[in-house]
Structures are given as C-alpha cells and as structure tokens.
C-alpha cells in the first residue's frame with residue numbers, strides 16, 4: 001500500500017486494511033476511538049475511587065471488538081443497541097466524552113436518561129444509540145424489533161446488538177435469534193466473549209465451545225473472530241452488514257476477547273482468576289495489536305502516539321470538568337418519563 005508521509009512499510013508486512021476498504025485515516029480514527037475509550041474508562045475508575053461517582057462498569061480490553069464492529073455501521077442511519085461495556089461502540093456511533101461523563105455523574109443533561117439510568121446504559125436519540133435495561137440480554141430482541149420495523153417500512157437500516165457470552169445462555173438471546181432467522185431481519189448480533197460472566201468462566205455456563213456455534217440452530221451464519229484484532233472483527237462485520245442490507249438476514253459474530261479489569265468497580269477479581277492470566281491478555285490487547293499493525297504499515301510513530309494521547313487526555317479532562325460542574329436533575333422532575341398523561 002501507499003505509506004503515509006512517505007514512510008516505508010516494514011518489509012513483508014501484509015496490507016490487510018486496503019482490501020477491506022479501509023484507508024490509513026480510518027485506522028487512525030479507530031485507533032483514536034480506542035485510546036479515547038481507554039482513557040475515559042481509566043478516568044472513570046479514578047473518579048470512583050475518589051468517591052465522586054458511585055459505580056463503573058468497564059470496557060477495557062474489549063475496545064477492539066467494539067470499534068471493529070461498530071465502525072462497519074453507518075452513524076446517524078443504522079441502529080446501535082449496545083450493552084454496558086460498549087463505551088467504544090457509543091463513541092463510534094457519535095456520542096461524545098461529555099455525553100458519557102454526564103451519564104456517569106447522573107446529571108440532568110445526560111442524553112441517555114437525564115441522570116436516571118446507571119452508568120453504562122448508553123443512549124442517544126440523535127445517534128440511534130438505544131439504551132437498554134439492566135437484565136442481561138434484553139437488548140437483543142429490541143434490536144430484532146428495530147430491524148424488523150426498518151424492513152417493514154422499507155428503510156435501508158441495519159440494527160446491531162452487542163452482548164457478552166453469558167447473555168447467549170438467556171432465553172431472550174434464543175428468542176431473538178429464532179425470529180431474526182425466521183423473518184430474515186436486517187440485524188447483526190455481536191457477542192463479546194470475554195470468557196467470564198462476573199466470576200463464572202464460560203466453560204461453566206455453556207455446553208458448546210463457541211457462541212458462534214449457536215447460530216446454526218436459527219438458520220444463519222455464525223462467525224468466530226479474534227476480538228482483539230480490529231481488522232478481523234471489521235471484516236466479519238462488514239460482510240454481515242452487507243448481507244443484512246441485501247435482505248439475506250442476520251449474522252452472529254463472536255469476538256473472542258478478554259476484559260482486563262474487574263467486572264465492575266465493586267468486583268474482587270482475585271477470587272476467580274490469576275494476575276498472570278490478566279497480564280498475559282494485556283500483552284495481547286487490541287490497542288497494542290492495532291498499534292503494531294499501523295507501525296508495520298508506516299502509519300504510526302512515537303510522535304503520532306504522543307499527539308493521540310494528548311488529544312484524548314484533553315478530551316477526557318474537558319468531559320470530566322464539564323460533567324462535574326453540570327447540575328443534577330431537579331427533584332421535582334422525579335416522576336418525568338415514568339407515567340404517561342391521559
């Protein structure tokens with residue numbers, strides 16, 4: 001491929017992005033979204049430990065699966081139905097660091113719920129990000145409903161639902177996939193298999209080795225991807241979105257990945273996994289992997305890294321200060337949006 005700014009590619013490094021229709025600028029955008037998500041997430045933990053915010057649920061380690069999948073949808077047109085770890089999905093869909101911090105601080109201006117929902121319930125009407133409920137997997141049938149509404153109205157809209165591997169043991173998952181397969185709904189199911197449901201390893205909650213294996217029961221393809229390889233996930237998602245737009249129905253994409261921090265700010269991970277295991281996965285992290293690839297293509301260098309880190313830090317600082325100063329919902333609005341008027 002043509003290297004940017006005249007930098008040579010590493011001899012023998014295979015260009016994997018051009019065949020997928022991605023430019024060096026796309027890779028830089030994906031890289032930035034992951035670094036921004038990681039920086040925001042790290043700041044959220046600090047704010048929690050300072051006693052400023054009550055709860056954090058984290059996407060660290062899963063940014064590659066998230067940006068690789070969300071990037072193949074069209075923001076402002078397609079529908080994003082994420083779950084609580086999907087900070088990078090929310091950012092890729094068009095939500096800002098300020099939006100996410102406003103939700104974390106439960107401020108009135110929080111676009112997801114005006115400060116009503118727990119953090120991690122991403123939502124933004126203008127960006128077609130649909131906020132979910134806390135019970136696991138309930139967002140999966142919602143995505144099928146949105147996809148079917150789009151199909152019935154003759155719109156060219158694809159919906160995607162994201163969820164963890166344990167969500168695939170819930171009835172909601174199976175009902176959603178059954179109807180999506182039957183009705184050929186324009187939907188993509190993205191499973192972020194991070195190997196654990198809080199403390200329960202995947203081997204203790206599912207009888208098959210891959211979530212993707214479950215798709216065959218519903219008559220559509222199940223694809224296994226390396227969830228820490230942005231390009232692998234993007235390639236599978238691009239194909240799945242094209243398939244959905246053609247009217248050929250759903251795809252289930254499993255992203256094999258790992259969360260590198262505890263389940264939430266209230267979890268003690270030392271009770272169920274070793275530090276060695278976590279450190280091993282950190283070394284294979286999605287940010288590190290994309291950085292190495294970009295370097296091999298002459299798209300990344302130390303100067304660029306500094307620029308990215310500084311830009312992300314200033315966005316995180318701005319969002320933190322803005323949300324900390326923002327007002328909480330007025331107590332008199334407590335019943336707003338709970339009851340309809342007759």
Ligand SMILES: Cc1ncc(C[n+]2csc(CCOP(=O)(O)OP(=O)(O)O)c2C)c(N)n1
Nearest residue numbers: 085134135136164165166167194196197198
């Ligand atoms: C119906 C239901 N049961 C239990 C919970 C408590 N809970 C919250 S997250 C979680 C683990 C889900 O694991 P997985 O689907 O693999 O997603 P991950 O958290 O690993 O990303 C559980 C059991 C819940 N929110 N809803």
Ligand SMILES: [Mg+2]
Nearest residue numbers: 164165196197
């Ligand atoms: Mg899991």
